[in-house]
Amino acid sequence: MLGLSTIAKKVFGSTNDRKVKAVRPLIEKINGLEPAFAALSDDDIKARTRALQERARAGESLDDLLPEAFANCREAARRALGLRAFDTQLMGGIFLHQGNIAEMKTGEGKTLVATFPAYLNALSGKGVHIVTVNDYLARRDAEWMSKVYGALGLTTGVVVPQQPDAEKKVAYQCDVTYATNNELGFDYLRDNMRSELGQMYQRPHNFAIVDEVDSILIDEARTPLIISGPAQDRSQMYREIDLIVPGILPEHYTLDEKQRSVSFTDEGNDYIEQALSGRGLLPEGQSLYDPESVSLVHHTSQALKAHTLFAKDKDYIVRNDEVVLIDEFTGRMMTGRRLSDGLHQAIEAKEGVTIRPENVTLASVTFQNYFRLYAKLGGMTGTALTEADEFMEIYRLGVVEVPTNRPVQRQDEHDQVYRTAREKFEGVVKEIKVAHATGQPILVGTTSIEKSEALSTLLKAEGIAHNVLNARQHEQEAQIIADAGKLGAVTIATNMAGRGTDIQLGGNVELKVLEALAADPEANPDEVRARIEAEHADGKAQVLASGGLFVLATERHESRRIDNQLRGRSGRQGDPGRSSFFLSLDDDLMRIFGSERLDKVLSTLGMKEGEAIVHPWVNKSLERAQAKVEGRNFDIRKQLLKFDDVMNEQRKVIFGQRREIMEAQDLSEIVRDMRHQVIEDLVDDHMPPRSYPDQWDAEGLYAQTIAIVGVDVPVMTWAQEEGVDQEVMRERLEKASDDHMAEKEAAFGAQAIRSIEKQVLLQTIDAKWREHLVTLEHLRSVVGFRGYAQRDPLNEYKTEGFQLFERLLDGLRLDVTQKLGQIQPMTQDQQAQMIAQLRLQQAPAAEPAPIAEPAPADPAPQAVERATSSVVTGDATPRTGFVADGPRTWGTPTRNEPCPCGSGKKFKHCHGAH
Incomplete structure (x- = not known):
C-alpha cells in the first residue's frame, strides 16, 4: 500500500519537480531569442552587454534582464568555445542566479553553467567571485571561460597564492574573478589588517558561485582559516x-x-x-x-x-x-x-x-562566516541532496536537482561484503582481471596512499598495467585522468572527490591535441585535431562496446556524498557504465559501526573463504551508518559555528571600526572622546562618587595622569581647594589634556598629528585584537568543563566573551591615550641621525612584515587551519617627528640620547634598559 506522501508526489510531483517545471517558461523564452542573437555581429554582442549594463544601473532588476543576458551569453560561448549550452545547463544557471545549489551530475558541464549567472550578476558592476577548490582549477577555468567573458566585453581575473600585490588587486577589480576558497578567506583577513584603504584588495562581497560547494562549505567548514605569527x-x-x-x-x-x-x-x-x-x-x-x-x-x-x-x-x-x-x-x-x-x-x-x-593567532574566520558575507550565494556540485538540511540551516541555500541532458545508463551494483581485507582485495583483483580482459576501462577508488600502493603491488604480480593517482603523483594528475577512459586503462586513485576533471571515454581529445602540438610546434593544428578526433572516435566506440567506465570502490567512505561522487565518474552524458563497492569487516566504517552483528550473520550463513555477501539490506544498513556519521559531523560544524558567531559579531565591529578609521581624514574628535573617557575613569577610580575628600587618592591620580595622559598638573593642590569635586577635577584634567594635545599639534603640524593618530589607533586596535583572539582561544578550550557544573558552555562563552570584548575596548582607549600623550617631536639632528643609521643598515622601506608559517586541519571540532601569509603593518619609513614602526627602525641610539619611542626619557632608562 502506497503512503500518502508517495500518492501526493505522483499527483502533484515532488518539490524538486515543481521547481524544475517553474523555470521551463524562462528557458523557452531564452530559446526564442536565439535566432535574433545568432544574427548579431561580434561587436553587437559586446554592445548588447553595454546596453544591459546601462539598464541594470538605471534600476531594472536582474530577473527582468535574465532572458536577454542568458541568450547573449549562450551565443558568445558558442562562438568562443564551440559549445552551445543545453537547456539543462541554462536551468542550472537560473537556479544559481536565484541563490540555490544546482546539483548536476559529473560531465553535465558545470564550468560553462557558471558563466550564465556570473555574466548576469556582473552587469551590476559590483563584481562576481567564482570559487574553486584548488589553484589548478582556478587557473584552468579562468583561462578557459575568459574567452566567453571577453567575447561579451567583460574582464576576467584569477587570484592564486603568492601572487604579486599589483596583479592580485587588478584581479579583484575585474567583472568576474576566479579564486580558491582559501585565498579569498585569507585576503579578507589580510585586508582587515591593512593600514591604508589603498592597500585593500577586495570590494564589498556581492555574489559568489561556489564550485564543488559541498567540499568547500561542508567538508572544510570545521576548520577556520587563521593568519598566524611565530611563537x-x-x-x-x-x-x-x-x-x-x-x-x-x-x-x-x-x-x-x-x-x-x-x-x-x-x-x-x-x-x-x-x-x-x-x-x-x-x-x-x-x-x-x-x-x-x-x-x-x-x-x-x-x-x-x-x-x-x-x-x-x-x-x-x-x-x-x-x-x-x-x-x-x-x-x-x-x-x-x-x-x-x-x-x-x-x-x-x-x-x-x-x-x-608554533604560532599565535593574528586573525581568523571560518568559511561559514566568510561566505555568509556575500549578499547572494550560489553553488554547484554533483552531490548535495544528502546535506540539503545543513545548506538551508547554515547558509539559507536551497538544493535543486537539475535533470541530466541525457538519461543516466550507469548500473549501480549492490555492495559485496567479505569477511577479511585479504579476501576483499583478492576479490577486487579477480574482478579487475575479468573486466580488463574485455578492454573495459576501470577506475579503482581507495581511501589511502598505503592501500592504493598495496593494491598496485597485487596488480603488478598479476601483470596488469595500471596508473596510480595519489598525493605522491599529484603532478601527473591531469594526464592520468585524461587517460583513465582509454580502452583497457586501469587507474587506481585515492578519493576522486572534487578532482574537477572529467574522465572521457576513449581519452581526452583536448589534452592529446595540446601534447601533439607541444611535441611538434610546426604541425598544422587543424590537421592534428582532425587526426586525433578520428582516432578518438574509434577508441570511444570500442570502450562503449566494452560497457563504458567501470568504477570499482574498495571501501565505503564516512560520507555518502564521497561515494556518490566516485560513482558519478562513470555514466557521464548518457554513457554506459557500472559501479560496484567491495567491502570487508576490517574496513574502518564496518569495524566502527556494527561489524559484530554482520559478522554473526555471516557466520550463521556459514560463508566459505573468499565468498562475499551481496544483498540490498547490507546497502541500507551501511547507508544508515553513514547517515549517523554525517549527522554527528553536522553537529560538530553547527557547534563550531555557534561559538564562532560570538567572535564573528566582535570581528565585524573591529573590522568595521578599522575601515571607518582608514576612511576618516580627521580622527581628532574620536581620540579626544577616548582621552576624556580615560580621564573620567581615572577620576572615578581615585575620587569615587559620593566619597569624602579625605578618602580621595590625589597622589595616585597625579601619578596616573602623568603616566597615562602625559600632563603634569597640580592635582594634589586642586584636591585641597574648597568646592572642588569629581566634576570640577574631571573638567580641569580634560582641559589640561586638550591644551597638551594642542601644543603637540602645533609642534608636529596638523597633517602629521592626524597621520600619527590614525597609525596609533590602527596599530593599537590590531595589537588588542590579537591579544583578544588568544584569550578567546584559551576560554574556548576550558569552557566545555562548565558543563559538569550544569552550566551551558555556549552561554558561558557568550557572557565571558562579551566581558572580554568590553575589556578590550577599555584597554584600547587607555593605550591610545597613553601613546599619544607620550609622543614627542624629534629634533632635526635626531631625525638626520636616525635616517643615516637606517641607510647604513639598508633597512627596506615599506616591506611587508612576514607573518610566520601556517598551521592546521585537525579533524577535531576545535581544530584550526593556518597559512603562510604577509601582512603590511604600516609604512616603515620614518615620518617627520614620528617613528611609525618601533625598535626595528631605530638603528642603534647611544645610551644618553632621548629614546626614539618619544617617551622623553633617555634611551638607557627606556627601551635601552630591556
Missing part, C-alpha cells in the same frame, strides 16, 4: 616528550576512533608523571595535577594523539624534511597547512623531521 621555539621539549611515548602501554590510555579522541587513564597519568620527572621536564615537588603543569599535560596528550590517531601515508606524508597533511576528502596534499595546538609539532617529532615553531 616561542620549544622544539627540544617536543623531542623529549616524544621519547616518552614508546613506553606508553595500551592500558595507559583509552582510544575512541568514532570521536577521534584519546585520553590517559589514571595508570597512564602516573606513568607520565614519573617519565616527565625522570627527564627533568616536571620540576621536583610539582605534580601533574598542579596548574603549572597544564602545558606539559597538553603537549603529552598531543604526542599520544600523534602516535595513535595520525598514520603516515594516510593522514600525512613526509616530504623534503616536512610533514605534509593529506586532505581526507580529496586525497590531495595540503601544502602549507598545519595542525594547531602543538599537534603538528608532535607529528614532526614523531617522524624525526625539523620541528617548526
